[in-house]
Every structure is written in structure tokens, then in C-alpha cells.
Amino acid sequence: MTFPIRFAALAAPLLMLFYGIARYVDGLDGDRGNGVAWDVGHTAFFVAFVLFAVLAVHLHRVVPVRARWQRHLRDGALVAALVGAAAFLWVTFTDLFPAVPTGLPDAAMIGLPVLFQVGMLTLLGQLVAARRLPVWSPLVMVFGFVLIAVNLDLLPFGSVVILCGLAPLATGSLRPVGP
Template identity: 90%
Template sequence: MPFPIRFAALAAPLLMLFYGIMRYVDGRDGDRGNGAAWDVGHTAFFVAFVLFAVLAVNLHRVVPVVARWQRILRDVALGAALVGAAAFLWVTFTDLFRAVPTGLPDAAMIGLPVLFQLGMLTLLGQLVAARLLPVWSPLTMVFGFALIAVNLDLLPFASVVILSGLSPLATARRSPRPVGP
């Protein structure tokens, strides 16, 4: 896999793991927020989602397409992943800067981040269909994000699960050629 894919597939989950650890450190006094651990952890989470967006863009470049519907699916998946990543970034930004209101209704705060997972699942699924990725990889990544949805305190464990799901991308030396526009 190209370097941006390998790097983002490794660094993004590791930054999420760091964020999860910082959440525990920040919460040791019984209160989360308004402290150095909170700020450092949220900054790491923000950078993680920038890298997840980089990962999505680069996966989009290497997903092989033969038929028009595959190209459309690939493009829609990228759009969903980027909108979802932007939602994660916005929520994290408003957590860091509490004076900035989210401006999003609760349904959007829940629904938009799900687009990231659907987009990534689709892009990874297309790589599975092309036999460039094992079938367990996207399923493991989605399971990790589902753990976070169940309980944010599971974030350190979920990050390791996501890392394991993306590990074939992080360790693959075989490099498919980017196809199409």
C-alpha cells in the first residue's frame, strides 16, 4: 500500500488510543474537561480524524473499479467518509473550544459521524471484493467504532480493535495502482 495509507492506518488508531488514555487521566479527579489532559487528548483525537480523512482519500485512489456503478459507489463512499470525518472534527473542535456552539441538532451529532463508518466500510469492502484486503479487516474496524458508540470509556480498547482491523493496510507492502480519476 502507498505510504499515506500505511501511515494513516497506523497513526490514526494510535492517536485515538492516546486520546482514550488521556480521557482516563483527565477523569481521575472525577471531572472531565478543562484541563491539560483533556486538551492534549482532544487534540490527538482531532489529528486522528484528519488522518482518517487522509486514509479515506487515499483508499479512494486505490479502489479498483471496472463498472460505472463501482465508481459511483467508491465516490459516494468517499463523500460519506469525509462528511462523517468532518462531523467528528467539528464535535471535537467544539469540545476543545466550549465557547463555540455545535450548531448541530442531536440527531445530526449522532447521524453524521455514522457516515464516516459507512463510507470507510464501503471503501474497505471494495478492497475486499478486489481481494486486496481480508474480509475480517473492515468488519473489525466497524466493530471497534461500535464499541465507542456503546460506551466512550471503551475507547482505548476500541482503538486497539480498530488498529487491528486496519493493520493489513498498515503492514501491506503490495501496492495496488491508483485507478481512474
């Protein structure tokens, strides 16, 4: 397994965990935003999604394909993951720099990040179908993102759940390609 997969699968959820803790610290005064914890936490979240995009690119490279439809599915999953990651990056950027207009309707700001989970779930699902990854891995990862979507205050817990889901990638236990 390549180093970028292991590093990104470990570092991205840990940076999200750091963001969740910084978000909690930022809210201790009863107000969230425009402070050191806010800026540092959002920067960590931004870097986390850069790493998630790196992870998606490298997963795309290791997904085995035997048929044209599998290649199209893999390629579409990568596009979805990258568009979703870019949406997360844009939302985070506009949180860090509120003077920058989002330029996107609210529905797009909410809906586009979902593409990241769809793309990642598909890439990981293809690895499950190829018996290179345990079936629970993508399900646990998605559950972590669902927790965060339900309530941002669950971000630290959801990040740990995502880390658990990506553990087979972070530990380098992605199974080799079989016959």
C-alpha cells in the same frame, strides 16, 4: 502501497488510543473536561480524524473499478467518509472550544459521524471484493467503532481493535491488483 495509507492506518488509531488514555487520566479526579489531559487528548483525537480523512482519500484512489456503478459507490463512500470525518472534527472542535456554538441539532451531531464508518466500510468492502484486503479487516475496524459507540470508556480497547482491523493497510500488505 503508498506511504500515506500506511502512515494514516497506523497513526490514526494510535492517536485515538492516546486520546482514550488521556480521557481516562482526565477523569481520575472525578470530573472530565477543561484540563491539560482533556485538551491534549482532544487534540490527538482531532488529528486522528484528519488522518482518517487522508486515509479515506487515498483508499478511494486505490479501489479498483470496472463498472460505472462501482465508481459511483466508491465516490459516494468517499463523500460519506469525509462528511462523517468532518462531523467528528466539528464535535471535537466544539468540545475543545465550548464557547463556539455547535450550530447543529443534536441528532446531526450524533448521526453525521456515523457516515464516516459507512464510508470507510464501503471503501474497505470494495477492496475486499477486489481481493486486495482480507474480509475480516473492515469487520474488525467497524467492531472497534461499535465498541466506542457503546461506551466511550472502551475507547482505548476500541482503538486497538481498529488498529488490528487496519493492520493490513498499516503493514503495507494490501494485495496488488489482480487480473
